[in-house]
Amino acid sequence: MGTARARRDGESRLLLRLPSYDTSGKNLTAGEARALIAAGLDIVLVWEDSPTGALGGYAAGAQHARDAQSMALACGMPAGRPIYFAVDFDATPGQQTAINAYFDGAASVLGYGRTGAYGGYYPVQRLFDAGKITWGWQTYAWSGGQWESRTQLRQVQNGITVDGADCDQDQAWAADYGQWGARAAARQSQVVAIGGQGGTQSQVAAIGLDGAVYHDIRAANGVWQGWYPLGGYDGAGVFQCA
Structure with missing residues (x-):
């Protein structure tokens, strides 16, 4: 390559x-x-x-x-x-x-x-x-x-x-x-709404000023994975049901 x-x-x-x-x-x-x-x-x-x-x-x-x-x-x-x-x-x-x-x-x-x-x-x-x-x-x-x-x-x-x-x-x-x-940094730093779930592993979702839905995870040791947009075309979230 x-x-x-x-x-x-x-x-x-x-x-x-x-x-x-x-x-x-x-x-x-x-x-x-x-x-x-x-x-x-x-x-x-x-x-x-x-x-x-x-x-x-x-x-x-x-x-x-x-x-x-x-x-x-x-x-x-x-x-x-x-x-x-x-x-x-x-x-x-x-x-x-x-x-x-x-x-x-x-x-x-x-x-x-x-x-x-x-x-x-x-x-x-x-x-x-x-x-x-x-x-x-x-x-x-x-x-x-x-x-x-x-x-x-x-x-x-x-x-x-x-x-x-x-x-x-x-x-x-x-x-x-x-x-x-x-x-990527510009998109992921613009957050206008946020919500989350606690426990040993915290998961947080946010809506950026660009309209995309972002997701972050904090492990049990307190380290955050980092913001990234949910999959989908041009930032649109894709959700799958069992």
Whole structure:
């Protein structure tokens, strides 16, 4: 994967990968993140140690999540934002057990609510079906023209040149696709109504000045996950009944 530019409703946002232990200068830095946000851009992060890193199982997933979160927070990512982890190959059903274990490991650090997967149609679908992820970023590669409806992001084209750099084109299919930065901060800080539920885990809903419904969770240890809009087109809430 390369630097990717996404477009939805005429708004441009920059999507950057967070490559794990890379030493060639591809890692997102705090200075670059500040520059992107100052330019009015939002950022989404995806970790990739190697194309087949998700076959490493639970221990690899947990370690990668710890390192990804440490790097992301150092770059200024709010603590409640999700991180995607790459399954950057044509994964088979026989490899899904190891992949599921990898995402269980990642979720042991981040929580399932902050864990996302990048990959083709089939492994992403299987991860959603197994309840291993909340966020999906699907590539058209290895997908046979099919799109998983639960994904928030779609990679629709590779090999695009932007300012001399090799880029991928992605499309956002949800108001919240894990982004943080200039626009996200502006939307999420404008609250005009609020209500909540107590207990060992507090959940709070709020209506922003933009009309979107936002949600935040405080864990039993008192740490808030961070505001994010409920899923749905352009911030509209989507509610499912059993």
